[in-house]
Amino acid sequence: MTGRRFDAMVIGGGLVGSAIAWGLRREGLSVALLDEGDAAFRASRGNFGLVWVQSKGLGAPWYQRWTRQSAESWPGLADDLAKQNGLSLGLSQPGGLHLCLSDREMNKRAERLEQMKREAGNYGFEYRMLDAREARDLLPGLGPAVVGASFTPYDGHVSPLALLRSRHQGFTALGGVYLPNVKITGIATAPRNFLLETNLGTIQAERAVLAAGLGNAKLAPHFGLKAPVRPQRGQVLVTERTRAALPMPTTTIRQTGEGSIMLGDSVEEVGFDTRQSQPVMAEIAHRAALCFPWIGRLNVVRAWSALRVMSPDGLPIYD
């Protein structure tokens, strides 16, 4: 495969890159989607699956608005994708809870959401602080350690893996060219002309999109851009399947469409290290068992750690 030309190339086949590639292809462009192979830092394969609004964008009202708007456009997107591929993404947006295990946590939470509301201004921000009894009405089985919760109606969850599959499947079905196992060895840029030397031959396109997740930090300077993203580790535990038990997700506990309960997810600054750490796993398990004592008796059948793609201030990077 030497010397292929496309209207556009997208570097990175995670959720972001595959969505952009899919969109460009739908607009009629010829598109190459370049990706690494089976073993790669791919946050899209290791995430928790929340479509989460509450507390996103504290101190950055525009980000708060974006998050809300994108959560609102989720039902339409899920319908579209289901129509195209016949694959359900398991989207559910019944609202969500953040559970507090002490009065201190409760007070901090109340302050945080109060600030969100203030910053939302005319856009509005609907939330409620619930006491233990009210929280229990929404989520039966909460343990005595839970002193209260915050609730917003905007939150929900989705199957991230079904989404990734749906994107890849849809892109290929639309005639897009997915090129996994690519190794970029040289980059040449000129106005409306980008040329990559790769192990698969040269790939040329009028437009290039950098969606390489953590790979963007290294790639961006070659394109005269800056993307100072860093890895931030998160660990997740998954239990065996149970009958439907959790009508809505919380910040760290959700039941998937298959019936597994996912317990997450830690925040660790450890660089490019995807090893697991037992103390962190123990803490996730401990907290989950405090929130829902019955979860303590479930078997953990899977666990992993993965790297988030984090910007210096935790906010989106844009010009």
Place this chain on the structure above:
Amino acid sequence: MFRTRPDHRTETVQVIVEGRALMVPEGSSAAAAILLAGLASIRETAVSGSPRLPWCMMGICFDCLTEIDGVANRQACMVPVAVGMRIARQHGARDVPR
């Protein structure tokens, strides 16, 4: 379907498989007791509900997931029998233990 050879394994333990009392040789696993009980299957999968019996007997395949002494989804081939142990069918995804 399995049978014992009582001449060669004389010591036995009584267990209860799906409500039926059964003498099984000492040293058996709960999965061995299930095979001796002659059940058509011991679980239905959580995915499609298809029936299963143990496949490997050595802890690899997890097709022996069973309710043992009230605890769901235990790996029966890795659990040695004990007097009075109750072994019951696992119906797909487990109930929520409240």
Place this chain on the structure above:
Amino acid sequence: MNLVPVKAPQAPRKFDLAIVGAGPSGMAAAIAAREFGLSVLVVDENAAPGGQVFRAAELAGADPALARDMAPGLELIARFRALDVTYRPGATLWMLDPDTGTLSLSCLNETMEFVAERILLATGAQERPVPIPGWTLPGVMSAGAAQIALKTAGMVPSGRVVLAGQGPLMWLLANQLIRAGVMPVLVETRTQPILRTALEQGGIFSGFAQLTKGIGLILKARQSGMRVISGARHLRAEGAARVQSLRFEGGFEPCDTLLLHEGVIPSTHISMAIGLEHFWDARQLCWRPRLDVFGASTHARIAVAGDGAVIGGWEAAVASGQLAALDAAFRLGRMAQAARDFQAEASADALLQARTLRPFLDALYAPSHEILAPPEESTIICRCEEVTAGSLRWAAAIGATGPNQAKAYLRCGMGPCQGRLCGPTVAAVIAETRNVPVEEVGHFRPRAPYKPITVQELAGAQHGADRLS
């Protein structure tokens, strides 16, 4: 033999050498390590020592169906039992931190932790998956499963029994079943000619004793009147709610129990999870950890011995366990390098001798392509998540270059077995679809907990309990 209390002490107890697995290699390593004065921990998830080959030997030793096969094991077990080591039966290793040397074990629903300077994985082998159509039907089991039932409980399948597949273990089991009063029908899938393979691979002179034993098993079974069908292809298990027959090209065998076997492969679940380097063994058609002659791995603290390192049988497992113990003594400063190398010679010789016949056996019993990568679209590959060969081919075609991306698309390997059973088949099907060698496709990345433990148990693990302020 001293037992430690079930409750983990405040600071985890420390050992010179921790051995995971009390099979022949683990036991031999423990015996040798004590000779050099190391403090030794041995853990095994089974209730008694013996591993696969000598499973429940202390119970089965008097069983006429098994006595002769168990005899060498009883001797080894007796020596092991007499050792001054900390032996923890019924304890499953669910996490290993190679950097700190911490072993997390689950025992009677409690978590225990130990720390060791050196760690030897002696976790043995598992049977290769045999994904023929219908292999999930009740009544279809692996041959090893029936052997385990016989060893631990003296029980045998009743009704019509069909053994199908190939390998030394199949012939051994046939003999054991016959001795136990069951006459199976053997449907052999071997495609390689014995004589030519022997001449090509060699080893039959130095491995003469083993060869005679193997041929003896085959002759014995045939003399007992066992029916043998040779060269069977396109096997499928048939039946409605349970297996009723085995069908193959040109034939049909009714059965109540169908026992399948296509050889054994190293159990690499833990060695992969802790990140040891592995390579593809094109002769044994399996992944193996990269090791030196002493079994030392690419991680400075970890060694691997026995059939978990390379399939060689129990005598090779014993020898490789001894070598690993010698190396541990050397690395812990209890023995000079020259002394290690001098003492190693006997075990190294034994290892060579035990392995002479392997190339011949590996070639003779190489599984056919249809066993490695089932051709029929509807054949289930991942028993846990019920993922078929057809959907895997589809995933590979839309861009899954390896098992981990296929898992993300299809959930294969996401069930409780964590890909132990489907891993080899998933990789082989992707390799076939993409038309590249398996080693290029790679393998699942297993993660802790290696075996399911409850959330509560995990929460109670060492540091967890008092972390939350």
